[in-house]
Amino acid sequence: MKKFILNLRLFWEGALLSYIALFHWLRPAQYLATMIWGPLASMLFFVFLGTYATGSDSASFYVIGNALQTIALSGIFGVTMSIGGDRWSGTLPYLFGAPANRFMMFTGRALMHLLNGVLGAIIGLTWGVLLFGLDLGRANPLALTLIILVATFSTSGMGLLMGCLSLITRNVMFVNNTVFFLLLVFSGANIELSRMPAWGQAISQVLPLTRSIASARRVIAGGSLSSVVPLLLVEFMIGMSYLLAGYLLFRWFEFQAKRRDTLEAM
Amino acid sequence: MKAIEVRNLRRVFRATIGVVRRKIKEIVAVDDISFEVYDGELFGLLGPNGAGKTTTVKMLTTMLIPTSGEARVLGLDVVRSAEALRSRIGFVFGGERGLYWRLSGYDNLRYFASLYHVDPAVSRKRIPYLLDLVGLSDRGQEKVEGYSRGMKQRLHIARTLLHDPQVLFLDEPTIGLDPVGARELRQVVRNLQAEKKTILLTTHYMFEADALCQRIAVIDKGRIIALDTPEGLKTYVKDLAVIEFEVYGVPSNVLEQLRAQPYVHTVSVENRDQKQALLIHSPRGSQAVPDLLSMMNGIRIGNVIVREPTLEDAYVRLVGGEA
Numbered sequence: 366m367k368k369f370i371l372n373l374r375l376f377w378e379g380a381l382l383s384y385i386a387l388f389h390w391l392r393p394a395q396y397l398a399t400m401i402w403g404p405l406a407s408m409l410f411f412v413f414l415g416t417y418a419t420g421s422d423s424a425s426f427y428v429i430g431n432a433l434q435t436i437a438l439s440g441i442f443g444v445t446m447s448i449g450g451d452r453w454s455g456t457l458p459y460l461f462g463a464p465a466n467r468f469m470m471f472t473g474r475a476l477m478h479l480l481n482g483v484l485g486a487i488i489g490l491t492w493g494v495l496l497f498g499l500d501l502g503r504a505n506p507l508a509l510t511l512i513i514l515v516a517t518f519s520t521s522g523m524g525l526l527m528g529c530l531s532l533i534t535r536n537v538m539f540v541n542n543t544v545f546f547l548l549l550v551f552s553g554a555n556i557e558l559s560r561m562p563a564w565g566q567a568i569s570q571v572l573p574l575t576r577s578i579a580s581a582r583r584v585i586a587g588g589s590l591s592s593v594v595p596l597l598l599v600e601f602m603i604g605m606s607y608l609l610a611g612y613l614l615f616r617w618f619e620f621q622a623k624r625r626d627t628l629e630a631m
Numbered sequence: 632m633k634a635i636e637v638r639n640l641r642r643v644f645r646a647t648i649g650v651v652r653r654k655i656k657e658i659v660a661v662d663d664i665s666f667e668v669y670d671g672e673l674f675g676l677l678g679p680n681g682a683g684k685t686t687t688v689k690m691l692t693t694m695l696i697p698t699s700g701e702a703r704v705l706g707l708d709v710v711r712s713a714e715a716l717r718s719r720i721g722f723v724f725g726g727e728r729g730l731y732w733r734l735s736g737y738d739n740l741r742y743f744a745s746l747y748h749v750d751p752a753v754s755r756k757r758i759p760y761l762l763d764l765v766g767l768s769d770r771g772q773e774k775v776e777g778y779s780r781g782m783k784q785r786l787h788i789a790r791t792l793l794h795d796p797q798v799l800f801l802d803e804p805t806i807g808l809d810p811v812g813a814r815e816l817r818q819v820v821r822n823l824q825a826e827k828k829t830i831l832l833t834t835h836y837m838f839e840a841d842a843l844c845q846r847i848a849v850i851d852k853g854r855i856i857a858l859d860t861p862e863g864l865k866t867y868v869k870d871l872a873v874i875e876f877e878v879y880g881v882p883s884n885v886l887e888q889l890r891a892q893p894y895v896h897t898v899s900v901e902n903r904d905q906k907q908a909l910l911i912h913s914p915r916g917s918q919a920v921p922d923l924l925s926m927m928n929g930i931r932i933g934n935v936i937v938r939e940p941t942l943e944d945a946y947v948r949l950v951g952g953e954a
């Protein structure tokens with residue numbers, strides 16, 4: 366029991382640490398600006414581009430897609446930076462030299478970015494309502510909340526895996542940008558799945574976000590909670606798989622580092 | 632009780648060299664070393680660059696798997712009982728990295744305390760105490776990026792004491808510090824010894840080892856070439872005198888010739904500003920000076936001093952006059 370509480374504390378402190386570090390890097394004003402104007406900028410871009418290409422009645426398609434896509438920003442970039450940052454700060458030997466539970470140490474870094482993602486999605490949807498006439502009147506609030514939570518969970522799971530890759534490949538930004546654009550293209554945020562080639566659809570099936578974006582569209586159009594639960598369950602499992610893959614990779618990294626002395630290799 | 636026991640420890644690294652025709656080269660970083668450190672002892676591992684000090688410390692702190700041999704710390708095998716060992720040892724790898732620069736010193740300590748499962752009630756008292764111990768109490772709330780190098784290195788010491796480990800490994804704790812910073816840090820290390828910690832310290836400064844350590848192992852090219860108290864090490868050179876010639880460049884053929892003399896033990900050259908000091912260890916002392924001078928015909932020579940050997944000279948003799 367005591368062990369459990371201490372582990373929870375580690376999880377929490379790790380969460381706090383990565384968030385404080387973020388705040389020290391972005392000033393609070395800057396941070397708010399990124400959170401508020403960032404989603405708007407990408408939303409404007411895709412909504413105008415999309416409605417121009419396909420006819421103006423489809424704005425809500427892009428608004429919903431891009432509101433959820435904002436989650437990927439904190440889920441993937443935030444979490445990756447938080448884990449990859451340890452290579453940069455040279456703290457890896459001290460992390461791996463500690464007796465701490467590796468799972469808690471690893472996943473704790475994602476918590477705040479999860480909350481950040483939720484906030485991002487809410488801000489994105491708010492812009493949609495304010496500027497693009499998005500109508501949330503028929504949406505089941507519980508279902509919408511659940512969708513946002515599942516989407517942040519699954520992207521953060523992916524972020525943990527990417528963060529771990531960044532410990533190994535040393536090329537954080539390249540890996541991250543690739544994944545972010547994969548999501549942008551294949552998650553269905555901006556292109557209808559049915560208009561993608563078969564291989565594109567195959568990719569979209571294993572990405573986080575695909576199912577939560579579809580669910581959000583359905584729920585906002587008036588669909589019931591029960592109609593999206595199966596989709597959300599699968600997306601949750603996908604997030605879990607990424608998280609576990611990330612964790613296993615993290616352990617593998619530690620194991621290799623101890624055999625080959627690669628912990629501090631830059 | 633022995634806090635650290637090392638038996639025939641070896642570590643070989645494989646490095647691939649060449650881009651086109653890749654070859655695997657084996658580097659023996661630590662070559663069959665054995666030693667013991669007693670409870671409460673401050674033990675020095677002294678050696679030049681690349682001697683294998685850091686590799687040894689990594690193996691003893693569970694960060695690196697030995698190629699062969701074994702090591703126990705507090706009776707725990709560093710490979711098989713790594714998990715259990717981690718909460719009972721602390722370590723610092725020299726230099727200023729390894730801290731979260733965007734966090735305050737205090738927040739750094741808080742995070743590391745949770746990594747070591749230190750009870751929050753305990754760490755709330757312990758963190759201010761440790762900040763005080765390393766002379767950072769009034770700067771603890773500031774971000775680490777604003778700290779001087781010496782402050783960061785002292786914060787590292789505080790970090791490694793959070794969980795009150797019994798054995799500490801300090802790998803070149805004074806690296807890169809100016810003389811004042813280094814002296815402050817050495818004082819911190821002395822305070823630790825007063826707290827009954829067992830400490831293994833590595834350094835490449837003989838005087839530092841002399842000032843701090845009860846016993847010193849001199850390591851070179853992965854092997855321990857001497858292990859003794861500072862006084863014991865001095866007896867390695869007690870039969871010798873050191874003859875110092877102030878010179879302005881010496882041709883290598885002259886050095887060869889000097890080295891070839893049966894009464895000359897080591898010849899080394901130290902740079903001192905514009906000049907150099909040519910140091911010769913010889914049992915003949917001042918009697919050797921005329922002969923030596925005749926061999927240095929045509930070389931510009933300033934002062935000549937004959938003196939008793941110091942510990943530094945013992946070290947120079949041990950590692951072969953390259954220091």
Ligand SMILES: Nc1ncnc2c1ncn2[C@@H]1O[C@H](COP(=O)(O)OP(=O)(O)OP(=O)(O)O)[C@@H](O)[C@H]1O
Binds near residue numbers: 644678835
């Ligand atoms: N990961 C590695 N891969 C290949 N060779 C290595 C590796 N780490 C160390 N070595 C080699 O092993 C030898 C011992 O290195 P080590 O870092 O232990 O020396 P050191 O005594 O700590 O030196 P310094 O005073 O420079 O810190 C050196 O020749 C070094 O090049």
Ligand SMILES: [Mg+2]
Binds near residue numbers: 684686802
């Ligand atoms: Mg070293």
